[in-house]
Amino acid sequence: MTLRFTLNGRAVEAEPADAEMPLLYLLREEPFALNGPRFGCGLAQCGACTVLVDGQAVRSCSVPAQSVEGRGVTTLEGLGTAANPHPLQAAFAAERVAQCGYCTNGMIMQAADLLARNKRPSEAEIREELAANLCRCGTHVRIVRAVARAASTMAG
Amino acid sequence: MNAITADPALARRSLLASGAGLFVAFATGTARGQTPTAAPGAPPGMAPGAPAGPAPTNLLDPPQVGVDGLLAIGADGRCQVLTSKTEFGQGIRASLAQIAAEELDLPYAMVEVPFPDTDRMPDHGLTAGSLTLQVVGPRVRRAAATARAALARMGAERLGVAPDAVETADGTVRVSAEPARRVPYADLVGGKRFDLPIDPNARVKDPANWRVAGRDIPRPDVLEKVTGGGDFIHNVRLPGMLHARVLHAPRVGAVPAAVDESSIAAIPGARVLRKNNLLAVVAEREWNAVRAARELKVEWSEGKPIPAMAEVYDAARKAPVARADTTVDRGDPAAALPAAARRLEAEYRFGVQTHGTIGPSCAVGQYENGRLTLHSGSQAPFDVRKQVSHILGLPPEAVRVVYHHSSGCFGRNGLEDATAECAALAMELAPRPVRLQWMRHDEHGSEPKGPPVVMALKGGLTPQGRIAVWEAEGWVPHSTMNLVRTTAAEMLGTDDGPPGSGNWHANSNPPYDGIPAARTVMHRITETPFRPSWIRTPGRLQNCFAVESFTDELAAAAGKDPVAFRLEHLSDPRGRAVIEAAAQAAQWDGRASPANTQQGSPVRRGRGAAYIRYDNTRTYVACVMAAEVDTRSGQVRVTDCWLAQDCGQVINPDGVRLQAEGCVIQTVSRTLGEEIRWEGNAITTLDWASYPLLAFPQVPRIEVVVLDRPDQPMWGAGEPAVAVVSAAIGNAVFDATGVRLREVPFTPDRVKAALATG
Numbered sequence: 001m002t003l004r005f006t007l008n009g010r011a012v013e014a015e016p017a018d019a020e021m022p023l024l025y026l027l028r029e030e031p032f033a034l035n036g037p038r039f040g041c042g043l044a045q046c047g048a049c050t051v052l053v054d055g056q057a058v059r060s061c062s063v064p065a066q067s068v069e070g071r072g073v074t075t076l077e078g079l080g081t082a083a084n085p086h087p088l089q090a091a092f093a094a095e096r097v098a099q100c101g102y103c104t105n106g107m108i109m110q111a112a113d114l115l116a117r118n119k120r121p122s123e124a125e126i127r128e129e130l131a132a133n134l135c136r137c138g139t140h141v142r143i144v145r146a147v148a149r150a151a152s153t154m155a156g
Numbered sequence: 157m158n159a160i161t162a163d164p165a166l167a168r169r170s171l172l173a174s175g176a177g178l179f180v181a182f183a184t185g186t187a188r189g190q191t192p193t194a195a196p197g198a199p200p201g202m203a204p205g206a207p208a209g210p211a212p213t214n215l216l217d218p219p220q221v222g223v224d225g226l227l228a229i230g231a232d233g234r235c236q237v238l239t240s241k242t243e244f245g246q247g248i249r250a251s252l253a254q255i256a257a258e259e260l261d262l263p264y265a266m267v268e269v270p271f272p273d274t275d276r277m278p279d280h281g282l283t284a285g286s287l288t289l290q291v292v293g294p295r296v297r298r299a300a301a302t303a304r305a306a307l308a309r310m311g312a313e314r315l316g317v318a319p320d321a322v323e324t325a326d327g328t329v330r331v332s333a334e335p336a337r338r339v340p341y342a343d344l345v346g347g348k349r350f351d352l353p354i355d356p357n358a359r360v361k362d363p364a365n366w367r368v369a370g371r372d373i374p375r376p377d378v379l380e381k382v383t384g385g386g387d388f389i390h391n392v393r394l395p396g397m398l399h400a401r402v403l404h405a406p407r408v409g410a411v412p413a414a415v416d417e418s419s420i421a422a423i424p425g426a427r428v429l430r431k432n433n434l435l436a437v438v439a440e441r442e443w444n445a446v447r448a449a450r451e452l453k454v455e456w457s458e459g460k461p462i463p464a465m466a467e468v469y470d471a472a473r474k475a476p477v478a479r480a481d482t483t484v485d486r487g488d489p490a491a492a493l494p495a496a497a498r499r500l501e502a503e504y505r506f507g508v509q510t511h512g513t514i515g516p517s518c519a520v521g522q523y524e525n526g527r528l529t530l531h532s533g534s535q536a537p538f539d540v541r542k543q544v545s546h547i548l549g550l551p552p553e554a555v556r557v558v559y560h561h562s563s564g565c566f567g568r569n570g571l572e573d574a575t576a577e578c579a580a581l582a583m584e585l586a587p588r589p590v591r592l593q594w595m596r597h598d599e600h601g602s603e604p605k606g607p608p609v610v611m612a613l614k615g616g617l618t619p620q621g622r623i624a625v626w627e628a629e630g631w632v633p634h635s636t637m638n639l640v641r642t643t644a645a646e647m648l649g650t651d652d653g654p655p656g657s658g659n660w661h662a663n664s665n666p667p668y669d670g671i672p673a674a675r676t677v678m679h680r681i682t683e684t685p686f687r688p689s690w691i692r693t694p695g696r697l698q699n700c701f702a703v704e705s706f707t708d709e710l711a712a713a714a715g716k717d718p719v720a721f722r723l724e725h726l727s728d729p730r731g732r733a734v735i736e737a738a739a740q741a742a743q744w745d746g747r748a749s750p751a752n753t754q755q756g757s758p759v760r761r762g763r764g765a766a767y768i769r770y771d772n773t774r775t776y777v778a779c780v781m782a783a784e785v786d787t788r789s790g791q792v793r794v795t796d797c798w799l800a801q802d803c804g805q806v807i808n809p810d811g812v813r814l815q816a817e818g819c820v821i822q823t824v825s826r827t828l829g830e831e832i833r834w835e836g837n838a839i840t841t842l843d844w845a846s847y848p849l850l851a852f853p854q855v856p857r858i859e860v861v862v863l864d865r866p867d868q869p870m871w872g873a874g875e876p877a878v879a880v881v882s883a884a885i886g887n888a889v890f891d892a893t894g895v896r897l898r899e900v901p902f903t904p905d906r907v908k909a910a911l912a913t914g
Contacts, residue, residue: 017424017441017443017444017447018443018447020447021443022443025441025442025443025446026443028442029441029442029443030393033393034384035384035385035386035388035390035391036384038388038390038515039390039515039516039593040514040515040516040596041596041843041844042446042595042596043596043843043844043845045596045843045844045845046514046844048514048515075384076382076383076384077383077384079383080383081383081384082379082380082383082385085379085382085383089379089382089383092378092382093374093378093379093382096374096375096378096810096814097378097382098245098375098377098378098381098382099245099246099247099564099814099818100244100245100514100515100561100562100563100564101245101377101378101381101382101386101561102388102514102515102563102564103514104381104382105384108382124853126852127852127853127855128852128853130852131851131852131853132851133852134514134844134849134851135514135849136512136513136514136563136564136566136822136849137245137564137818137822138817138818138819138820138821138822138825139814139817139818139821140821140852140855141817141821141855141857141858142814142817143852144852
């Protein structure tokens with residue numbers, strides 16, 4: 001059962017191990033070998049694995065790879081690069097957000113979904129949007145600042 | 157050991173020969189039968205016997221190495237700083253690079269701190285205790301200063317001028333009077349060795365002239381982390397790599413009694429691998445290994461009984477004691493207590509907690525050509541190498557540990573276990589490499605835990621409301637530092653080396669020299685329900701919660717403003733300065749607690765303070781917390797934190813602030829909601845739903861005041877700010893409600909119960 005979808009703007013094919021195999025494992029194994037989405041809990045409780053499916057933030061640890069047939073998947077790598085970062089990535093760097101950085105993928109991807117729906121979120125709206133994304137290092141205050149910064153950059 | 161060698165390999169061998177890995181208990185901890193001695197650097201008035209802090213030798217005083225053991229300048233002129241200390245988000249790579257760049261007169265971008273590799277780095281001990289800058293920072297500074305002086309000499313010779321006619325700048329040696337006449341460092345020593353001992357008298361810069369150190373220089377790796385790269389241990393992929401999952405016992409002490417291998421026969425490429433009680437599944441594709449671990453039918457033995465949750469503190473008080481540490485012994489408390497005008501007693505408890513690492517523990521191992529290479533996220537590369545070599549019966553040189561960035565571990569979580577388990581699997585699967593990652597339930601259920609801690613205190617006041625007497629005893633685990641026995645050693649039935657003695661007794665003394673009679677005895681117990689581990693700010697957090705809450709009880713009994721009360725008993729000017737700075741930032745209203753003005757309101761607001769000098773010898777922290785208590789639901793919400801810290805000379809002010817913010821948020825989370833729960837001998841909090849972390853909407857506003865002391869030694873900032881958080885929140889709840897919370901976490905049920913009994 002060959003799966004066809006668009007990954008970071010490129011048409012790709014893949015063979016999931018079975019119908020249940022979560023998208024996360026497919027993205028992280030060869031040939032894609034992506035590092036942006038990360039395994040945190042496998043239970044859709046922490047957000048470290050978040051990717052965008054047709055622009056919507058999705059916990060890739062808990063959706064079957066098969067569910068993205070014909071759809072567009074964007075990972076942290078597809079959002080921007082170190083040389084050409086997305087405004088959210090640039091804002092996270094400018095606000096010196098990351099400590100360990102493991103959760104950062106989910107924070108950025110969830111915020112990307114938010115900013116697509118809400119160009120000028122309030123601080124409370126940002127906090128609510130990220131309520132199901134966990135950070136152990138305690139960088140929350142800076143994450144909120146970074147999302148607000150990216151929002152004003154993107155809104156021009 | 158004074159042998160100085162410039163060859164890292166030689167340095168490593170002599171380091172091993174000198175017994176650098178031996179566990180030496182405490183420099184100054186007072187064991188039973190010993191005469192208490194003052195800790196080095198203890199402030200005047202600090203009691204004899206005050207513990208000096210953590211102690212395996214390499215942590216506090218690693219063996220000296222030559223310049224080449226700490227620094228290498230490549231053919232491209234770039235400098236590498238070599239250390240076994242691991243970066244997992246605390247920012248040490250930036251700070252150590254700033255120190256080296258400053259003293260070498262190199263641009264910051266030309267200095268890097270590569271991840272540790274036991275084949276290449278000197279053993280500076282594990283990364284713990286907020287000791288990296290304190291211990292390694294000055295060594296790097298002296299090595300860089302020695303190197304800069306040597307470069308100046310070489311440069312002068314190359315340029316044909318007198319040694320005093322040159323200066324160093326931007327990675328070059330140049331003639332002071334003719335700056336265009338210059339030679340880059342790369343031409344002098346690039347790719348070559350210095351072959352020099354570190355000169356303890358090498359001239360270091362006056363902080364007033366710093367251009368790189370002491371500044372908010374961004375970390376080198378942030379952009380990489382936020383764009384998908386990042387050398388995380390989880391991202392290591394080797395050609396031909398297999399994927400494994402280890403099945404951990406669902407109950408303490410249980411072992412696999414029966415395994416039905418046919419239960420995973422339908423999963424492509426999946427198979428069982430068993431060695432003694434180490435039970436694993438292996439597959440070519442990771443998902444198939446995950447499925448196999450989930451579907452494998454295993455019957456587990458019952459395991460061993462542990463105390464019920466409700467009895468765990470009483471059990472601690474009755475547990476076998478390895479030794480007792482007297483952490484303060486001043487005056488005659490036994491005589492002073494009955495004579496006090498007013499007496500108080502209380503017992504404080506701190507629950508079992510997990511490190512809560514977001515990325516579960518992971519390792520990749522390969523045994524090939526007689527050598528085992530382990531890719532690990534362990535904060536203790538050399539220690540884990542020692543443990544693995546013990547477990548597998550390999551000589552230490554046959555094991556190489558290469559560090560990769562981990563997900564924030566905040567102490568000894570499951571990374572060492574995963575590394576040792578992976579090592580055992582790699583031996584079986586050789587020469588193929590194998591990647592092992594734990595699942596969420598492995599991390600919550602099988603990593604070692606922050607143990608239950610209990611302290612019983614008595615205090616007495618003078619008629620004037622000063623503390624006349626303090627008497628306390630506490631129960632803390634004995635063996636945590638610096639090795640926790642690995643799951644692999646348990647499951648394989650082998651040994652992984654001698655345990656250390658731990659330092660859970662630290663900061664169990666009141667930090668106030670104005671108490672004339674004080675005695676605290678900490679019983680070091682040998683049995684806890686789960687493997688005890690060090691977890692961010694071990695002992696100091698739990699002990700400071702008891703000590704600073706009880707100080708607040710005494711202040712309230714005396715009818716005094718809790719901040720003024722603390723200052724009344726403290727002479728140390730730097731300690732007073734942080735208390736005053738936090739109070740000023742918070743616009744502290746100097747009055748006694750509780751507030752007593754909001755009886756009609758269901759949501760009551762209060763503020764509380766707490767203070768610590770870390771280990772009694774280093775970083776000072778004070779904070780004020782503002783909290784709201786919903787008396788209907790029992791919910792406590794921390795709204796604001798004002799924190800002041802003096803960690804001596806500051807290398808990266810933003811790094812210090814970032815650590816302080818993280819300390820506050822993480823510990824608000826631990827204080828309000830985090831507790832490992834169990835039924836029988838099985839942990840039931842195996843995910844984030846049952847062990848929730850503080851979420852964005854509950855995160856308080858935080859203001860950090862850093863008191864920079866450029867003329868003082870540098871101390872750590874990764875842990876100290878944690879210590880004051882629980883006590884300050886408890887004190888704020890008391891201020892709001894008049895009710896004292898004496899057990900962490902402050903769950904709504906506990907708050908409601910406390911409110912009901914007043």
